[in-house]
Amino acid sequence: MSDAVNILIVDDLPENLLALQALLHDDHLMLHTATSGEAALSLLLEHEFALALLDVQMPGMSGFELAELIRGSSRTRHLPIVFVSAADRDQSHTFRGYENGAVDFLYKPLDAHTVKSKVRVFTELHCKSRELRRQLVELEAARADQQRLLDELQHTQADLQRALKMRDEFMSMVTHELRTPLGVMALEVIMRQQRLDKGDLGWFSRERLQAMLDKDARQVRSMTRLIEDMLDISRIQHGMLSIRPQPTDLGELARRVVADFEAQYQQVPLQLATQAGIVGHWDDSRIAQVLVNLLSNALRYGQGRPVRVDVGLADAGIARLAVTDQGPGIPPQDQQRIFEQFQRLPTSARAPGMGLGLFISQQFVQAHGGHIAVHSAPGEGACFEVLLPLTPA
Known part of the structure; x- marks a missing residue:
């Protein structure tokens, strides 16, 4: 009924x-x-x-x-x-x-016939009205579904366009980043070959050979780091990022990384302040890479001014690693965006890099159960702060 x-x-x-x-x-x-x-x-x-x-x-x-x-x-x-x-x-x-x-x-x-006829007319009208309302509800539901599918299609299309644009930008950046060190090395090879063809062996003094080797090593490190970044992005996107925690002295790790940078960037003062005994259960190679990325950015955008690295405790059971530069600072509206893939500030258009370092660093820190953030204001430099639990889950 x-x-x-x-x-x-x-x-x-x-x-x-x-x-x-x-x-x-x-x-x-x-x-x-x-x-x-x-x-x-x-x-x-x-x-x-x-x-x-x-x-x-x-x-x-x-x-x-x-x-x-x-x-x-x-x-x-x-x-x-x-x-x-x-x-x-x-x-x-x-x-x-x-x-x-x-x-x-x-x-x-x-009159029985009249009563039944009139009732039948109105009941039929009611049934048709009820059916029409049902059809209107179904039509509206279908229209809503169609609109939802259209919105999803437009969203997917926008995502696809962004992905294609990101791919093109990525390939352009990779080409540029690889061409630069390869171009330098190619010119060096041509110049050395010309000297050898002329028999000018005296030109290859010990000091000059050492300078050549140092320059080659820098170019190889640049290309190696680029390839490692791309591999890390692929691992992150496929959920295959591996973390191998082991007891790690954060202060000692920071000293090693800063020493390597001091050898390469002798013209920029690096200041290191460490609290003794900051030992946690971390993947030292991943945390070292985070510090390398932060220091590279600080030296790249710090306008040649001193860069400071601090290691200590932020709270009970939480280690703090901070890199502070005296560069132009980061506007508030860009402070979240810079942690996304391929995102760079307009002021860094001419600086080397593909905008992957901060994204990769954030993924590494989060994989340890930690948090990375930037504290900055235009004209006041930037401080990138990493908080790591000593015993992450």
Whole structure:
């Protein structure tokens, strides 16, 4: 009976209600009866009706008054009302009925065929209206699904365009970053070959050979680091980043890395302050790479001013590693963006690098259960702070 149509019958005489129930008995109709206007209003709050058959003359609330209340509610405003009346068919009586919202009149004694025909018309209209509402709901759901799919398609298309742009930029940067050291080495090879072809072996003094070897080593390190960065990005993207924790003295690790940089960047003062006994369970090669990336950036953008490295405890069980430069600083709106892949500041367009160092460093630190952040303001330099739990999960 879930598809049954509800019909409301209101009459103060039980025998009239029984007569209409017998007359309208049908498996597709659910007949609800009320002997007063108040009882009818209660039923109207509980059910959705296709039609209301109201007796006009009832003690207390008349059918006309009940119709006025039905029309006054947004819930039942459009309910078809048929008045059942024993009064004469005078125009004033009929006019009042239509004025109160009637769609038709039935006069007693009732004609069975007429009553059934009128009820059938309104029930069919109700069923069609209900079906139309259902179709509209389905149509709206389909439209919403279509819009969702369209939004997803547009989002996917935007992601694809970004990925293609990122790929093109990546290939351009890789080409540029590899071409620079390879170009330098190629020129060096040509120059040395020319000296050999002329038999000018005296040109290859010990000092000059050492300088050549140092320059070659720097170019090889540059290319090796670029390749390692690309491999790390691939491992991160495929969820294959490996961390091998072991007892590591953070102060000793910082001293090794700073010593290597001092040998390469003798013109820039590096200041190191370490607290003794900062030993944690970390992958020393990954943490060393984080410090290398931070120091490289500090020296690259620090405008030749001193760079400071601090090692200590930020809190109980939390080690702190910080690299501070005296460069131009980083605007607040860019301080999160620089940790994304291939993101670089507009002021660093001419500086070497592909914008991978901070992203890789963040992944390494997070893999240790730690956190990396930058504290900076334009014109005040930048401090990159790494917090590492001594015993990460």
